[in-house]
Amino acid sequence: MAIVLRIFLSIMKINTTYLRRTTSLLAFLFLSALVFTNGCALPKIIILNDPLSAEEHAELGRIYESQGKEDLALLQYRAAVRKDPRQAQAWLLLGDLAYRRGDYGEAETAYKKALNLQPENGDIGNNLAWTFLMQNKRTSKAEKLVREAMTFTPGHKPYYLDTLGVVLLRLGKVRESIAALKESVTTLPEDKSGFLAEAYGHLAEAYKAAGEAVLADEAATTAKKYAILR
Incomplete structure (x- = not known):
């Protein structure tokens, strides 16, 4: 045990600038391995100072998420x-x-x-609007966020138009909703089948709300076609 701790301490004492961040990550993982190793009579170790930077925690989270370990990713x-x-x-x-x-x-x-830190990031504003929609609240604020997103990040307008269409439908602005969703499905890239499936599905809902059953069925059929291609 003493040898193990001496090895760990020697790692922590390395001051080379080039190795410092890599060393801190290895040291942290080394300690974690000690804590969770079964079958060894090791004392409990409490880490008082987190050796990882915020960027390293985020990167570790991405790795966990790519492996399907969402709980661990969330912690990171x-x-x-x-x-x-x-x-x-x-x-x-x-x-x-x-x-x-x-x-x-x-x-x-x-x-x-995130939006407070990057107020002109359209993707963040669009995503925040979706959280309001999913919680059935602040729909007018969601509309404002999406319209601002289209101004800040015009290259993503086809995606934001889908969000706007859903927002307008929630607000009872059915015709405006249909117009936004029609523009979305005609401007979204053809290879974005997942987004197209969702947008056509929303368009079907808007047509249904407008009492246009035939168009609603057509949009729903198209949505299913793209859903298969996901």
Whole structure:
């Protein structure tokens, strides 16, 4: 045990600038391995100082998420924003994962933090609008966010138009909703089958709300076609 701790301490004492960040990550993982190794008579180790930077926590979260380990990824993203609350990307990653897991409250909080740091990031504004839609609240605010997103990030307008169409439908502006969704499905890239499936599905809902059953059925059929191509 003494040898193990001496090895660890020697790692921590390396001061070379080039190796410092890599060393801190290895040291942290080394300690974690000690804590969770079964069958060894090791004392409990409490890490008083987190050796990882916010960026390293976020990167570790991405790795976990790519492996399907969402619980671990979530812990790392939370650690990242605790370490440095000014990390907009970490807040965005946290918001995206929380949204996919159906935790719209945490997603909303994370997106708000990210948007405060990057107020002209259209993607963040669009995502925040979706958290409002999923929680059935602040629909007018959602409309404002999406319209601003189209101004800030015009290259993503086809995607934002889908969001706007849903917002307008919730607000009872059915004809405006149909117009936005029609523009969305005609401008979305053909290879974005997942987005097209969703947009056509929303268009079907808007047509149905307008009492146009035939057009609603046509849009629903097209949505199913793109859904198969996902």
